[in-house]
Amino acid sequence: MSHEANAEKQPSHAGEGHLVENVVVFVLIFGAFLLGIYLLNWLTLETVWPMAAIVVISFLAFFIPQGILGRSDTGYDLAEGKKADEKPTSAAVTS
Structure with missing residues (x-):
């Protein structure tokens, strides 16, 4: 029953429910920019x-x-039009 209820739910926004993490990451990256x-x-x-430090900070x-924080592991699948949930993670056991 719970699986059927989850199937009806719309996918949430990628940053939904992560306000503190989003603010901290924004402050750190904006600080690196400044x-x-x-x-x-x-x-x-x-x-x-100074140029060496700027290159490192930019990287x-x-x-x-x-x-690290993004969806770099699902970018290829999303570019092909697949949903991100189709790709198994490295810890998943498939049989």
């Missing part, structure tokens, strides 16, 4: 470290939301 802009003050042709700003 830090990158601040590091541009020291960027000259003689100093290399983390894209990698953390997309690769």
Whole structure:
């Protein structure tokens, strides 16, 4: 019976029920963005470290939301038009 009730339910928004996590991630990534802009003050042709720090911060700003928190494992299936639930996770046992 409970399975039938869940089948009728509409899928929820990806961020629904995760307000605190969404706010924390936004603050961290926006802080990294502001830090990158601040590091541009020291960027000259003689100093290399500000550009290296900006590259690392930029990588983390894209990698953390997309690769760790995002849906990077289901992107291929979603691009093909499949639902995300069809792909088994690595811990799933199929028989």
